[in-house]
Amino acid sequence: MNRHRQIYEGKAKILYATDDPDVLLAYFKDDATAFNAQKRGTIVGKGEINCQIAAHLFREIEAQGIATHYIDCPAADEMRVKAVQIMPIEVVVRNIAAGSLCQQTGIALGTILPQPLVEFFYKNDALGDPLLTRDRLLLMELATSAQLDILHAKAIQINHILQNFFKQCAITLVDFKIEFGVDKHQQILLADEISPDSCRLWLTGEPDPDLRVLDKDRFRRDLGNVEDAYRAVLARVLGVRE
DSSP states (O other), X not given: OXXXXXXXXXXXXXXXXXXXXTEEEEEEOSEEEETTTTEEEEOTXXXXXXXXXXXXXXXXXXXXXXXXSEEEEEETTEEEEEOOEEOSEEEEEXXXXXXXXXXXXXXXXXXXXXXXXXXXXXOOGGGTOOEEOHHHHHHTTSSOHHHHHHHHHHHHHHHHHHHHHHHHTTEEEEEEEEEEEEOTTOOEEEESOOXXXXXXXXXXXXXXXXXXXXXXXXXXXXXXXXXXXXXXXXXXXXXXXX
């Protein structure tokens, strides 16, 4: 598919306009960043791997009634998506304590939460993507109360779908970050990507806390074998029949 004017470049993707104003082309990069882009590197083949994982998961989520921006993949590292206005909110769903939840609360790593925890973060690199309360989100007019209710409900539904899917892959879904966009009809669509970049994924049944990691924590924490971990997730995801 012909790439036209570049309209946005983020840490992991470049967005291009297409002949259709309602359709964008997302190119998935091999670039890797962590700690708000303070750590940078390259994960060989990451663009293709993440694009294919995200496409598969978007199709799975669409099949279960959640609208997404996904259209198709004209190339292994390219995804056609519906044009949306990305909401400046990162929605994080946690099933097991890890990362900042442990750092900020003292809850032990690996603690299974009694119910999924949904958190909202302000998508703003300059401010370090801070965790915001509902009242702060409303104060800043980042979303309406009704929109926040929709985001929370969709996040819980997506978590249920992904937990069940990854269970078939013998992978434990620890937590994940998702983003949403608003289309020209004011419909809220799941957007961005779902991949080892945006999820914490542990190999089910692996007792070693380092060997079990199948996500970007391998890059963050210099655990090595990052590409192998990403490829393992792709193989397991593609091994589940749609």
